[in-house]
Amino acid sequence: MKPQITIDRAQIWIAVAILGFVALGSFWVESAFRQRGEEDAQKLAIRLEPDYYVEQFNFIRLSNSSKANYHLTGDKLVHLPRTDQYEITNPHINSFAEQRTPVTIIAARAVVDQKSNTVIPQREHDIVRLYDNVSVERPDGENSHFMRLETDYLMLTPDDDLITSDHPVTLFTQGIEARAVGLVANIATQQLELLSKVHARLKKRGD
Structure with missing residues (x-):
């Protein structure tokens, strides 16, 4: 007999999935900003040096x-x-x-x-x-x-x-x-x- 997925359980899984996507999105944004910050810091360090x-x-x-x-x-x-x-x-x-x-x-x-x-x-x-x-x-x-x-x-x-x-x-x-x-x-x-x-x-x- 196949298990039945109740509405409450389905809502829980949807919430978990949404949280997972949010967490992944936050990690991606943080990584992107960190990489951009490192690139800007490198550019600034280069510009501080005489050309x-x-x-x-x-x-x-x-x-x-x-x-x-x-x-x-x-x-x-x-x-x-x-x-x-x-x-x-x-x-x-x-x-x-x-x-x-x-x-x-x-x-x-x-x-x-x-x-x-x-x-x-x-x-x-x-x-x-x-x-x-x-x-x-x-x-x-x-x-x-x-x-x-x-x-x-x-x-x-x-x-x-x-x-x-x-x-x-x-x-x-x-x-x-x-x-x-x-x-x-x-x-x-x-x-x-x-x-x-x-x-x-x-x-x-x-x-």
């Missing part, structure tokens, strides 16, 4: 009037694809133009943000951030005197010929040594302003 580099590079930046005004060299330049930035080891920058005393800027490291409409937020200007053992030096010229600036951080905006910093700085000129926090300097006009906590010392001859 190319140049050693002993030499670069001249032209002004809007097509006259060279910034000559940049360095031991190594790497491109960081995630942030679309350039990192430079031992950058050496010479700013020069007609009727202007040249200015030399060196540092241990620099990070360059080039103007771009593809990144968020958009970059409207080229920005060079200089870190560690930063030195800016201007020799004696026809219309200017010797000046050297030392700090651990500077920001250079080539489009505006501006140098700014909110870090401690030390300024050396003929007969004066000044210390301050923050500065704004215009390379085109070769004017410099110390912003706060300014302390100056007159140097004796022979110091």
